[in-house]
Amino acid sequence: MELDSAQLSAVLSRIQFAFTVSFHIIFPSITIGLATLIALWEGLWLRTGNPVYLQLAKFWIKPFAITFGMGVVSGIVLSYEFGTNFSKFSEITGAVLGPLMAYEVLTAFFLEAGFLGVMLFGWQRVSAKLHYFATCTVAVGTWISAFWIIAANSWMQTPTGHRIVDGKFEVVSWFEVIFNPSMPYRLSHMLLATLLTATFVVMATSAWYLLKQQHQAFARKGLSLTLWLALVLAPLQAVVGDFHGLNVKEHQPIKLAAMEGIWPARESNVPLLLFAWPDQKAEKNHFEVAVPGLASLILTHQWDGELTGLKSVPASDRPNVPLVFFSFRVMVGLGVLMIGVAMLGLLLRWRGTLYQSRWFLRICSVLAPSGVIAVLAGWYVVEVGRQPWLVQGLVRTMDVVSPLPAERVMLSLSLFVLTYSLLFGVYLYFFRKLIKKGPPALDELQQLQIGVKASGYAVSFNKALAEPGQSNGQGA
Amino acid sequence: MDISLFYFLLLGFAILMYVVLDGFDLGIGILYPWFASDEEHDHLMRSVAHVWDGNETWLVFGGVILFGAFPAAYALLLSSLYLPIMLMLIGLIFRGVAFEYRFKSHSSRIWWSRAFSLGSTLAACCQGLMLGALVQGLPADAVAGHSLALFTPFSLFTALAVPAGYALLGCTYLVMKSRGAIQHKAAQRGRPLVWLVMAAMAVVSLLTLLQSEQIMQRWLGGWHALALLPLPLLAIVAARLLYRDLGRVRKSHHQAIAVTEKHEDRPFWLAVSLFVLAFAGLVVSLFPDLLPGQLSYQNAVAPAASLWFMLPGVLIFVPLILAYTIWGYRIFAGKVEDFEQGY
Numbered sequence: 100m101e102l103d104s105a106q107l108s109a110v111l112s113r114i115q116f117a118f119t120v121s122f123h124i125i126f127p128s129i130t131i132g133l134a135t136l137i138a139l140w141e142g143l144w145l146r147t148g149n150p151v152y153l154q155l156a157k158f159w160i161k162p163f164a165i166t167f168g169m170g171v172v173s174g175i176v177l178s179y180e181f182g183t184n185f186s187k188f189s190e191i192t193g194a195v196l197g198p199l200m201a202y203e204v205l206t207a208f209f210l211e212a213g214f215l216g217v218m219l220f221g222w223q224r225v226s227a228k229l230h231y232f233a234t235c236t237v238a239v240g241t242w243i244s245a246f247w248i249i250a251a252n253s254w255m256q257t258p259t260g261h262r263i264v265d266g267k268f269e270v271v272s273w274f275e276v277i278f279n280p281s282m283p284y285r286l287s288h289m290l291l292a293t294l295l296t297a298t299f300v301v302m303a304t305s306a307w308y309l310l311k312q313q314h315q316a317f318a319r320k321g322l323s324l325t326l327w328l329a330l331v332l333a334p335l336q337a338v339v340g341d342f343h344g345l346n347v348k349e350h351q352p353i354k355l356a357a358m359e360g361i362w363p364a365r366e367s368n369v370p371l372l373l374f375a376w377p378d379q380k381a382e383k384n385h386f387e388v389a390v391p392g393l394a395s396l397i398l399t400h401q402w403d404g405e406l407t408g409l410k411s412v413p414a415s416d417r418p419n420v421p422l423v424f425f426s427f428r429v430m431v432g433l434g435v436l437m438i439g440v441a442m443l444g445l446l447l448r449w450r451g452t453l454y455q456s457r458w459f460l461r462i463c464s465v466l467a468p469s470g471v472i473a474v475l476a477g478w479y480v481v482e483v484g485r486q487p488w489l490v491q492g493l494v495r496t497m498d499v500v501s502p503l504p505a506e507r508v509m510l511s512l513s514l515f516v517l518t519y520s521l522l523f524g525v526y527l528y529f530f531r532k533l534i535k536k537g538p539p540a541l542d543e544l545q546q547l548q549i550g551v552k553a554s555g556y557a558v559s560f561n562k563a564l565a566e567p568g569q570s571n572g573q574g575a
Numbered sequence: 576m577d578i579s580l581f582y583f584l585l586l587g588f589a590i591l592m593y594v595v596l597d598g599f600d601l602g603i604g605i606l607y608p609w610f611a612s613d614e615e616h617d618h619l620m621r622s623v624a625h626v627w628d629g630n631e632t633w634l635v636f637g638g639v640i641l642f643g644a645f646p647a648a649y650a651l652l653l654s655s656l657y658l659p660i661m662l663m664l665i666g667l668i669f670r671g672v673a674f675e676y677r678f679k680s681h682s683s684r685i686w687w688s689r690a691f692s693l694g695s696t697l698a699a700c701c702q703g704l705m706l707g708a709l710v711q712g713l714p715a716d717a718v719a720g721h722s723l724a725l726f727t728p729f730s731l732f733t734a735l736a737v738p739a740g741y742a743l744l745g746c747t748y749l750v751m752k753s754r755g756a757i758q759h760k761a762a763q764r765g766r767p768l769v770w771l772v773m774a775a776m777a778v779v780s781l782l783t784l785l786q787s788e789q790i791m792q793r794w795l796g797g798w799h800a801l802a803l804l805p806l807p808l809l810a811i812v813a814a815r816l817l818y819r820d821l822g823r824v825r826k827s828h829h830q831a832i833a834v835t836e837k838h839e840d841r842p843f844w845l846a847v848s849l850f851v852l853a854f855a856g857l858v859v860s861l862f863p864d865l866l867p868g869q870l871s872y873q874n875a876v877a878p879a880a881s882l883w884f885m886l887p888g889v890l891i892f893v894p895l896i897l898a899y900t901i902w903g904y905r906i907f908a909g910k911v912e913d914f915e916q917g918y
Contacts, residue, residue: 165675171628172671176664178638182653183660186718189653193646194881201643201885204636205892212632213899216625217906224906269878501654502719511661518665522672529679 109500111508112184115515117482119176121475122519126170128474131245131290132297133163134238141231150541151320156234158317158538159301164219165529169522171212176515184508188489188499191267195276196251203247211240242290249289253282255490256481257350263493280350284343285481291336292477295437296470298325298332303467304534306460317538319454322463326444326453333437340434341397347484348398351491352407353416354484357423359394360384364411368403369394374428377420382410418486426479433473440466578883579876582644583863585889589640591854593633594702595744595847600627602745604670604695605738607688609764615757616688617678622752622911624674629900631667641865643885648865648875655717655866656705659725663701670694696738703737704730710783710861712868729782736775740850743768747817747842750824752911758839762824765842769818776810776853783860786867790860803859810852817845 102110137156144152178200181189189196217225217233225233254260260275261268270276305321308314348355356362360372362382371393375384395404409417440462447453454460489496600623610616623630641649653660669690677687707730714724746765750758784791793799820842863871876882 161679165679168628168672168675171631172668175631175635175667178635178642179653179660179664182638182642182649183657184654186650186654189642190646190650193642193649194877197639197643197646197649197877198881198885200639201636202888204632204639205888205896208632208635209629209892209896209900212629213896213903215628216903220625221906264878270880270884273880273884501657503654503657504719504722507657507722511657514661514665518668522668525672525676529676532679 104505108503108505108508112500115512123173126166128293128296130167131241131293134241138234138238141234154538161533184501186501195268199247199251207240207244211237249286250277253285254279257281281346284346287339288343292474295332298328299466299470301325303464306463310460314537329441333441356409357418357420358427360424361408363408366408367405368392369406377424418484423484426476429476430473433469583872586640589637595850596630598741599744599748601695601699602741604692605742606745607692645875655713659701659704663698666694666697699738699741700734703734707733739771743772744846747846751840751843762821765821773814806856813845813848
């Protein structure tokens with residue numbers, strides 16, 4: 100395919116956005132869940148006084164902090180990239196999406212930033228209860244943030260509540276814009292995904308410690324708790340995902356057709372493809388491994404139910420089928436694996452060999468990135484599956500890119516690739532370093548516990564020590 | 576009041592909050608090379624580690640208010656200023672992650688120090704460049720035209736002036752948050768910066784006046800001039816007091832004169848007031864334009880449905896945000912040495 104300069108620039112802008120948004124989503128998908136888990140542990144510690152819970156909270160707050168930091172800096176990029184690279188898009192949809200993002204900043208970003216300082220640095224500056232409040236506030240902030248950004252994204256998938264005046268979108272009903280048809284499904288699917296992501300990161304780390312026979316009490320608590328969580332969350336996610344799929348069938352049938360690899364314009368008795376090689380030119384699949392009728396059954400609840408296929412629209416209105424098809428399989432495959440691990444964990448627990456089964460611990464420990472990979476794959480299904488549209492059925496992506504010279508976008512894209520590759524390596528290095536260092540020792544925490552209870556005393560004592568120095572300059 | 580004017584003022588408030596708040600913590604990064612030892616660098620970073628994230632959120636807030644209330648300006652401005660924005664973001668990324676990684680590193684510590692200071696300086700220079708380019712009026716084909724069109728002598732000048740201003744804010748913040756040698760050094764470095772900043776403000780003000788007949792009229796024609804006269808006069812008074820206070824802090828270390836808390840805190844507030852006055856002057860000159868000479872806020876404004884929808888959010892949450900931000904600052908009030916290490 101030959102590209103002229105304008106198209107090249109547009110493609111580069113799209114690659115840059117895909118790259119920067121993919122990089123960004125890694126971090127919130129860990130921190131939303133992890134903030135919730137840390138709040139849970141801190142709450143359990145306050146309630147039970149069991150120091151292992153404090154140990155869990157204090158340990159995970161460090162990986163949380165570096166992950167959160169990465170999320171913040173990569174997120175700022177996105178809030179500007181709509182304007183820099185998709186200027187026409189921001190101009191015509193700004194009246195709808197801008198206010199949603201303004202609410203995200205007002206109700207979530209400031210809240211997280213404002214209480215994060217206390218959560219990270221305030222252990223001995225505020226009372227234990229106030230610190231717990233700060234932790235909960237940060238966790239709630241991450242949830243609120245997800246609410247608004249998912250609302251904005253879902254509106255682009257299933258736009259409602261607007262009208263178009265002189266080529267620009269105006270809002271008629273904010274309720275319909277925010278609670279658009281796909282929003283509730285996408286929000287619950289994403290929040291469960293972040294909880295699962297954090298759950299598996301913690302589970303993998305705990306399993307790794309048990310394999311190395313380090314920090315046993317701490318690791319057992321972590322593993323046990325996360326396996327219970329996974330047992331609830333992973334099957335629930337499958338159910339929510341199924342509902343979400345039905346919603347996609349109703350509102351974005353072409354995306355669904357790409358997910359399932361359905362080519363004929365209408366097909367009944369659709370098989371569920373376990374594997375296939377979609378061929379966009381020949382408009383069919385190769386090497387199909389299929390369960391007859393199962394896709395129809397899942398999606399229409401009838402063996403011979405009819406589904407819309409890709410050939411119902413011209414090729415120019417279809418997404419990149421293999422990318423959507425395989426991403427969907429990666430996501431579902433990992434989901435099934437998560438359910439399997441949770442069930443196995445239950446079985447081993449019942450037999451009383453959970454902490455001794457090295458093979459099981461090994462499986463758990465390699466699943467650390469499973470949640471992140473599933474989240475990325477899921478978002479590729481959502482975003483690539485919507486193409487060629489940016490706002491489903493209304494705005495084409497290629498039509499609303501900034502008319503920048505290609506070399507300028509090439510420059511920024513190269514800078515982002517360099518910066519993010521470097522930082523991702525650094526992030527993994529420090530994450531590993533924190534994990535290897537292990538949790539803080541219990542006796543250290545006991546001291547801290549005294550410090551927390553006597554925080555007012557500690558601060559005034561410090562101040563008293565400082566006073567003489569202050570009045571004589573550097574005097575004493 | 577017209578609701579679109581309200582959003583114009585809100586946008587101004589957000590930008591001013593950002594410039595003052597991130598100004599002092601970017602300033603700390605710009606001052607970094609002036610401090611040599613590892614302990615001093617620790618101190619500098621710890622003085623802002625708990626607030627940088629919140630400070631930078633004002634940048635995002637400014638961005639989304641522009642997006643939601645003036646989408647046409649958001650689109651044109653950001654795509655026109657493409658390169659400086661991208662470079663600023665890269666700078667902010669490096670200095671932001673340096674906060675997390677520097678304290679956790681050993682062998683790579685020096686690199687995180689560099690990332691922090693270079694990133695902060697780059698971000699500040701880009702902001703200065705954008706200020707200059709905006710005041711001069713963006714070239715009509717800034718989006719598709721030559722990549723270097725934004726780099727004019729004037730915008731290069733402001734690209735140095737803004738970091739100098741941030742460095743001054745950083746110095747006064749350090750005076751407030753430190754004792755002993757660091758406080759002394761900050762006060763000493765701050766004094767010439769006061770001169771530099773005042774000179775830069777004079778140059779920018781004069782060149783802004785020459786930008787258009789209308790701006791000249793606004794400042795020098797008729798009774799307006801009298802009403803606006805306090806802006807430059809107050810700036811001179813603030814600079815004078817600031818210079819004297821910094822001198823007093825500096826002297827105290829040589830001659831063991833008692834410096835009260837007031838003298839340690841006041842330089843910061845004086846430096847802030849300089850920024851407020853300069854910003855007010857800029858708004859007076861450019862009103863009602865968002866892109867001078869190209870787009871006024873009235874022409875870029877979003878439909879009423881969007882403005883009214885955001886209004887309760889702004890009215891409820893902005894005061895709340897200010898309240899818990901102040902609360903956060905108060906928890907960590909006092910000198911950096913009195914905080915416990917890290918988390």
